[in-house]
Amino acid sequence: SQTIHQWPATLVQPVGSPLSLECTVEGTSNPNLYWYRQAAGRGLQLLFYSVGIGQISSEVPQNLSASRPQDRQFILSSKKLLLSDSGFYLCAWSRQYNEQFFGPGTRLTVL
């Protein structure tokens, strides 16, 4: 069976500090990978998606970037965090146009 992991589970960072969130998927190969953000009182917003190693599509211009160094690894980064980057970050995977499965999420608080 497939499993998706995210870490860390929670993170508190000062404004201006760097960020690295990691997501890994087990039990499948060549998945599509996605990063979403869920801000307080707002819906889920797709940030990035990837259909293969090194292939990243950005949905929203922002302070964040994503990378996919390995087939089942997806990383969300920032060089300098803003207060507005606070939120709940969710990673997901799917097989092309099929059912999408989500990880447990990372709660990021920027102070």
Place this chain on the structure above:
Amino acid sequence: KQEVTQIPAALSVPEGENLVLNCSFTDSAIYNLQWFRQDPGKGLTSLLLIQSSQREQTSGRLNASLDKSSGRSTLYIAASQPGDSATYLCAAPAASQGAQKLVFGQGTRLTINP
């Protein structure tokens, strides 16, 4: 541009009732629609995926329907239980190349009272 709306935003019912959650979408050229459940502070759990060729999909006490022509989907929960309390989200895909780009509704926060 795909937009997804869910009504009501919140719903509170006594245990044992049958209930319906509604979802509408603007771009009917979809190949599937997915329903999720989210517990507070947790990730999303996939409940049902309805393909465009289907009109209904069932899993246990849950039944989801899809009407592409009217841009609507419903999630029916039979014999509700306190453990069903959660936020329910529907998501429809936006046009994309090779990836399932989902657009989410704001969700319906469901409370089942014992």
